[in-house]
Every structure is written in C-alpha cells, then in structure tokens.
Amino acid sequence: MKWIPDPVRIHDTRIVRFAEWLVDQGRAGLTDVTDYRELHAWSVAAPGEFWCAVAEFFDVEWAAPPREALAERRMPGAVWFPGGKLNFGRHLLRSGRDDQAAVILVAENGDRTVLTYAELRIQAGAVAGRLRALGVEPGDRVAAYLPNCVEGVVAFVATAMVGAVWAQTGLDYAAPSAAERMAQLNPKVLIAGTGYRFGGKVHDRRAAARELRELLPGLQHTITAETAGVADSSYGVERAVPVGTAAVGDSSSGLEAAVPVRTAGVADRSSGQEGAVAAEPWRLSDGSSSSWVEALAATPVREALAVDFDHPLWVLFTSGTTGKPKGIVHGHGGVLLEQLVSPGLHMDLRGDDTFFWYTTPNWMMWNAQICGLLHGSTIVLYDGKPTFPGPDALWRVVADHDVTVFGTSPGYLEASQRAGLKPDIPSVRLVGVTGSVLPATANEWFRENVSDTVQLGSMSGGTDICGVFVASAPTTAVYDGEISAAALGASVEVWDADGGQAPDGTPGEMVITEPMPSMPLYFWDDPDGRKLRDTYFDVFPGVWRHGDLIERTPRGGYVILGRSDATINRHGVRLGSAEIYAAIGDLPNVADALLVGVEQPDGGYWMPLFVVPAGAVEPAAVKRVIAERTSPRHVPDDVILVPSLPHTRTGKRLEVPVKRILQGADPERVIDRGAVDDAGALDTLIAAARAGRSQP
Known part of the structure; x- marks a missing residue:
C-alpha cells in the first residue's frame, strides 16, 4: 500500500x-x-x-x-x-510577525507558556547582552543544563548571536554524566534549570545543578533559571510571580516585565497567587552566579555578530x-x-x-x-x-x-x-x-x-x-x-x-x-x-x-535494517534487527523488544530476543509469528521475558552495548550508565540473558 x-x-x-x-x-x-x-x-x-x-x-x-x-x-x-x-x-529572528507566537511551551500538567516573536527578539538580545557583559567572546562555550523550556530557546539564540558555542544536556542526566560531556568543552558560562516534569511529578534538580557546577572547574559564571515551578531555596527575599510566566527584558527601561501565561485548559495565573521568583539571585561569595531575571534585564545586543x-x-x-x-x-x-x-x-x-x-x-x-x-x-x-x-x-x-x-x-x-x-x-x-x-x-x-x-x-x-x-x-x-x-x-x-x-x-x-x-x-x-x-x-x-x-x-x-555494527550475521546470512521488530510490532501483548546476535568463543552463534510483555506472552507464539512474517532464519534462539528494557536517553535500543557485554566485555567499560534511561533495566537484562543462555 x-x-x-x-x-x-x-x-x-x-x-x-x-x-x-x-x-x-x-x-x-x-x-x-x-x-x-x-x-x-x-x-x-x-x-x-x-x-x-x-x-x-x-x-x-x-x-x-x-x-x-x-x-x-x-x-x-x-x-x-x-x-x-x-x-x-x-x-x-528575522522571520515571524511581532505578534505571532514563536514558542509555545506545553507542560505535562496542561500549563502553557507563549513567547511571541517580538518577545523572543527582546529576550534573546538581552541575554546576549548579559553574556557579553560576563566576558563571553566568540568561540567561548556556553553550557546548558535545562529541561525542554522557553529559556533554552532564548539562551541558544543569544549564544549564537554573540558567536559563542552552545552545548546542552537535559536535566534528567545525572550531574556526573552531564559533566562527562560538558567538562570536555571547558565552558565559561553554565545556564542551569531547577526542575522538570515527567510522569506526573515535578523533579527537583537543584542539587544536581549545583553538583554539575562543581564538576566544571573552568566555569566562570552560572545563570540560574527557575524551571517547572521549582524555586531555588538559596534565594533570599521572594516576590510573587506566576509559575511559568515568561519575563521580558524591556530594552528601554532595563526592567523586566511579566508576560501573562496563556493557558490551555487551566486557570489564568496572572493574579500572581502561585509560585515565587526571587528578587535577588542566589550568589556565591565571589559573585559568580546570577539569575535569569537579571539576564533578561541586561542591556541588549542590537546586532548579531557576523562570523565565518x-x-x-x-x-x-x-x-x-x-x-x-x-x-x-x-x-x-x-x-x-x-x-x-x-x-x-x-x-x-x-x-x-x-x-x-x-x-x-x-x-x-x-x-x-x-x-x-x-x-x-x-x-x-x-x-x-x-x-x-x-x-x-x-x-x-x-x-x-x-x-x-x-x-x-x-x-x-x-x-x-x-x-x-x-x-x-x-x-x-x-x-x-x-x-x-x-x-x-x-x-x-x-x-x-x-x-x-x-x-x-x-x-x-x-x-x-x-x-x-x-x-x-x-x-x-x-x-x-x-x-x-x-x-x-x-x-x-x-x-x-x-x-x-x-x-x-x-x-x-x-x-x-x-x-x-x-x-x-x-x-x-x-x-x-x-x-x-x-x-x-x-x-x-x-x-x-x-x-x-x-x-x-x-x-x-x-x-x-538497523545499525551495521549490530547486524545479525547468522550462519553467513546478514539479517536486520528491524525486520524482527517489524514482525512483532503490532502484537498487543509485546510492549518492547531488543534483538542481538552474539558470536560465541566456540564458534557458535546465539540470537536472543528480549521482550517486555504487555500481557500474557508465550515465547513459542512469538517465534511462530516471526517465522510466518519473515522467514525461519529470522526466528531467535530464545525469547527472554524481562520487565523493562534500557535505551539511550533519546529512546534508541542498546543493541551494540548489550551485544558486547554478552560477548564478555566489562559493562563499565562498554557503556556510560548515565547515558542509559534505566540502568537497572540494563542489569536485569544482562542477568536474564546469562540465566537464559545457561538453559539447555
């Protein structure tokens, strides 16, 4: 079709x-x-x-x-x-009408924040001005530790405007895993959030953000942005501002102005009765930390820097x-x-x-x-x-x-x-x-x-x-x-x-x-x-x-058909794991699956399929479906049921690392556990594989 x-x-x-x-x-x-x-x-x-x-x-x-x-x-x-x-x-910044929505942030709980193109231009210019005031030069690195948020968009545009280099990891990364990436770059400025939403919960990441800052020894300044409604407890005097509002730096007055939240299916919070943002940012004794509100109040950059x-x-x-x-x-x-x-x-x-x-x-x-x-x-x-x-x-x-x-x-x-x-x-x-x-x-x-x-x-x-x-x-x-x-x-x-x-x-x-x-x-x-x-x-x-x-x-x-370095080469025939996933993709009782082909030291070959059941699953029935929809050579040697499967943090299957571990490699040398969405699931999978392989 x-x-x-x-x-x-x-x-x-x-x-x-x-x-x-x-x-x-x-x-x-x-x-x-x-x-x-x-x-x-x-x-x-x-x-x-x-x-x-x-x-x-x-x-x-x-x-x-x-x-x-x-x-x-x-x-x-x-x-x-x-x-x-x-x-x-x-x-x-050059396209889009001033009154047109440029960015709409939808939170899991239904809250919505809207930034127009006019507001985006003002905010990006202000944050670019703040970066320049902090001594950020073309080629310097600006690191971000943020959720999916309006502040991330503004900060990226501002970074590009001054010719600095942007790098980002999400707040769900543990601080050491984020540092494994960011520390390579020796960033001058870190822009860190305080929380993110996932699975009906607001995850407080203030401690992780502070830990990351300590793991970046060359860092000169941190800008803290309150995200997901999590206020930084290190702040001093507080004033009421609606959770989720987008503050706009007024380039004429140098003062920040609150932009009302435009919500989808929730009450208008423009009354300011919920949430709090500090009037004064959390500062270290050396003055190396400031707030997003301060960044939005900076003298704006009017023209983006022309670069090669x-x-x-x-x-x-x-x-x-x-x-x-x-x-x-x-x-x-x-x-x-x-x-x-x-x-x-x-x-x-x-x-x-x-x-x-x-x-x-x-x-x-x-x-x-x-x-x-x-x-x-x-x-x-x-x-x-x-x-x-x-x-x-x-x-x-x-x-x-x-x-x-x-x-x-x-x-x-x-x-x-x-x-x-x-x-x-x-x-x-x-x-x-x-x-x-x-x-x-x-x-x-x-x-x-x-x-x-x-x-x-x-x-x-x-x-x-x-x-x-x-x-x-x-x-x-x-x-x-x-x-x-x-x-x-x-x-x-x-x-x-x-x-x-x-x-x-x-x-x-x-x-x-x-x-x-x-x-x-x-x-x-x-x-x-x-x-x-x-x-x-x-x-x-x-x-x-x-x-x-x-x-x-x-x-x-x-x-x-899949990654070539994870290709199934069974008895001299190359198979793609995607063919097996496609064969069982519409089975209502299969929630997730992972296939690997493992060369054995004795010259043998083992091809297990790990399945996360969404109901009653009979391994023999899974094999029959694969044989009917592909070919007998596609049928795995074993179908091993596991409660969950690990993925990269972008949702990709871990075929290559799992294959190498099952070939005897040290898991700690094969994979960065911080790059896995569920490290416990990886441990469970390896244990299940070893137990399954020991069966006759």
Whole structure:
C-alpha cells in the first residue's frame, strides 16, 4: 500500500517553487519540476551549485559574500563558502510577525507558556547582552543544563548571536554524566534549570545543578533559571510571580516585565497567587552566579555578530553508549543551509505552520525543532512524558494547538496502535517520523485510524549532520515500510563490503559519496582529525560510511535494517534487527523488544530476543509469528521475558552495548550508565540473558 501526493496541491509546495525557480534562473535543466528524482539527481551531481542555489532561494543574509560555494570538493575537509560571513541567530529572528507566537511551551500538567516573536527578539538580545557583559567572546562555550523550556530557546539564540558555542544536556542526566560531556568543552558560562516534569511529578534538580557546577572547574559564571515551578531555596527575599510566566527584558527601561501565561485548559495565573521568583539571585561569595531575571534585564545586543561560514555554532554529543561521548562540532553556515532544506523543502515548513516534534534537550531533534524559527513557524515544546497521563498525550497537544507538522517516533505510533487510539487531528498535513525504523504495520495503522490523506513521512539522518540523508518530500509517494528517497544534496549509495554498488533489494552499507555542508567541522578534542576519520572514513577512504545497514528498493526508496555494527550475521546470512521488530510490532501483548546476535568463543552463534510483555506472552507464539512474517532464519534462539528494557536517553535500543557485554566485555567499560534511561533495566537484562543462555 502507499500514500500518493495530491497532484494539484504539490504545485503550491515550496519544493516545486524551488524547482521552477531553478529553471527560470537557468540553473538546472529540469524537464518536470514535480519529479523529485530528477531534482535530487541534479542536487548531488552539482553539490556546489545546489547549495549555492539554496542560499539564494532562501535569501541567506551575508554580512560578507563568499568567494565561491565549494572550494574543496573532498571528504573529509570540504571547504564551503570561503570568505562568507553570516550569523545563524540572526536568521532565527528575522522571520515571524511581532505578534505571532514563536514558542509555545506545553507542560505535562496542561500549563502553557507563549513567547511571541517580538518577545523572543527582546529576550534573546538581552541575554546576549548579559553574556557579553560576563566576558563571553566568540568561540567561548556556553553550557546548558535545562529541561525542554522557553529559556533554552532564548539562551541558544543569544549564544549564537554573540558567536559563542552552545552545548546542552537535559536535566534528567545525572550531574556526573552531564559533566562527562560538558567538562570536555571547558565552558565559561553554565545556564542551569531547577526542575522538570515527567510522569506526573515535578523533579527537583537543584542539587544536581549545583553538583554539575562543581564538576566544571573552568566555569566562570552560572545563570540560574527557575524551571517547572521549582524555586531555588538559596534565594533570599521572594516576590510573587506566576509559575511559568515568561519575563521580558524591556530594552528601554532595563526592567523586566511579566508576560501573562496563556493557558490551555487551566486557570489564568496572572493574579500572581502561585509560585515565587526571587528578587535577588542566589550568589556565591565571589559573585559568580546570577539569575535569569537579571539576564533578561541586561542591556541588549542590537546586532548579531557576523562570523565565518564555518564558525562553530554548537557541539552535539554522541550517545555515549559505546564509549566516552564524542563532541560533534557544526558550523553556523552548514547548519543553516541544511535546516533550510530539511524542514523548508522536505517538510514544506512555512510561516503559517505550527511545528511540534516531541524531543528532549538530549537529542539533535531539539536543535532541529528550534530551526523551525528559520521559516517563521510557531514551534511547540513539551515538558513531560509522551504517554502521561495516557497514551494520547501527544495527540492531545497536536489537537489543542492546531499543529500542522507533527514529529514523533515509531515507538509512539506503535504504543498508540496497541492502545487502540483513533486520534482526531484535522489541522495536521504531515507527520514526520524518525529515531528508529518505521515498520509497515505503522503505516497501515495510521491510514486506517488517523488519516489516509496526511503524509506519514519517515526520515533518517542523525546527530552527525543534524539533518537527513533519506526522507520523504511533498512530491514523493510513501510506500509502507520504506523511506521515500535520498534527501536533496545527499548522495546516498548502498555498497557491499568491497566498495561496489549493491544491487537493489540487497542489504549493504549506507555511504555518502559527496560532501554536505552540515557534515562535522571536526570532533572536539581531536586536533589531528583521527577520531573523525576513524568514525566515518575508516572503511572507505574519502567516502562517508554512516554505519547503517540499508537496502535500496526498485522504486528508489530505502529500507533501513538497523545499525551495521549490530547486524545479525547468522550462519553467513546478514539479517536486520528491524525486520524482527517489524514482525512483532503490532502484537498487543509485546510492549518492547531488543534483538542481538552474539558470536560465541566456540564458534557458535546465539540470537536472543528480549521482550517486555504487555500481557500474557508465550515465547513459542512469538517465534511462530516471526517465522510466518519473515522467514525461519529470522526466528531467535530464545525469547527472554524481562520487565523493562534500557535505551539511550533519546529512546534508541542498546543493541551494540548489550551485544558486547554478552560477548564478555566489562559493562563499565562498554557503556556510560548515565547515558542509559534505566540502568537497572540494563542489569536485569544482562542477568536474564546469562540465566537464559545457561538453559539447555
């Protein structure tokens, strides 16, 4: 089955207008502006021309024009737009009407905070002024330890405006795990929250924030932002301010003004009877700590600093599940161009859209969602558990806020399917999906229970480029179980182990054969580039190997079968774990699953499937379903029931670490427990695996 784009509506999409503009400008000889394959082929055949056209079409504001688009066409080490100067933060603030909502924060309890574009511009300018007053220079690092909150958006924009480098971990990380990432960067300023909401509770993180500050020895200043209504007990005199209000620095008076909370289904708190914010910030004796309120009252920065195209914008960290988290450094210009294409062309995101992608500050999708501001859209943040108080929590946010572009995970769609939901979301025109493989059954459920006219667009890319390699577009059909196409500007190929093209329908390594501007500038603390080369270019020199096992379909779509380093190689046959997950994804009594293939010291091979039951589960019945829906060779050796499974903090399965542990590696050397959402579940899984393997 498939979803087909409306042939009338596609002519009003931005991607078709882009293709028409290319033809009108004489830049590309396209014969059919609605033919995505033709546009993609041109984009990868002439990468310099394509990305230059993107910059012109979206009217990138150059403080100094570049000499050319692509000076060095190689990987690694491509040189993009030399001589060009711009600022990413400026582009985030230039669109959107003053009275339009820029950011809507929805709390798990229903509270809502709204920041307009006018307020965002004022607040970002003020916080940028505060950072400059604290001595933050271009290239200095600003670290954030925050929940999903308005303050995080403002602080990031401010950091970009002054040319500093942003890095963030969520408040749910333990302080030592957050420090393992942040301490690498030697940040000058830490912006720390006090609490976050999850599972019906407000989690007080004041002690963790103070602990983190002590674990960053080079830190010079901390700005404390009260989040989730948790007041810092170290504050002195208190004054009443509504919980969740957004304070706006008035650039004319230098005083902060309270912006009333606009709530969804809750009483208006503008009376100021609830919550408290200190009049004076908590200060250490050396004056190295201040409040968010003070930052908002600072003398604002009027103009964003123009920086080089490849000036570092942020550091995103790898999950840390297979070793010390690596810091991936991206640049102002590269991220800007990628995020003009990914949401602007592939998702057709515009100024009249409301854009909600469920994410956390620990995941690159937080950064990608903020980039909705580049297009003048309203972005929606959610602070809470996606299935609390019920499995329809996110669908209710979508419906209540007239979301038009909604992003989620296959896991949430599967949970909705198991719960028998039939969401009513008339405002939505696109549901984007990423984070793991989307099984064909999810497409079927979506068509039958949500909408058969809304596009369900699966995509895959990663933290590595903060963008996409394969995705859908308004002009592509969606076939069940497939990702529609390679993304614009992404020269995706499927190679066998010898570096030859794998035939359609045959699994192989996903490789990228042409540079993209959002590829990492470098890894942090990797002066000779060895870590970067070993990560992406060790197998095929000069060609990016992403680490995904993938196959191309005869239609030109892609099926991702899992990580290639977690590939099941059973009796010489390569299998993808995604095929097994898809086979059992719609079983109502299976809540979660994890499959690994373990090479044994005696030359044997063990393939266990760990299952979290959502009811009565008979292992033999699970095996029968897998055999019927895939093949006998896909059937696991053992189905082991466990009460819960561990994941990364972005929700990904821990296939590689679990495999290595079951091969005998020391768990403490294989995985950073702080990077796991439930370390106790990891211990239980390992114990269950060892017990299960001891059985005849």
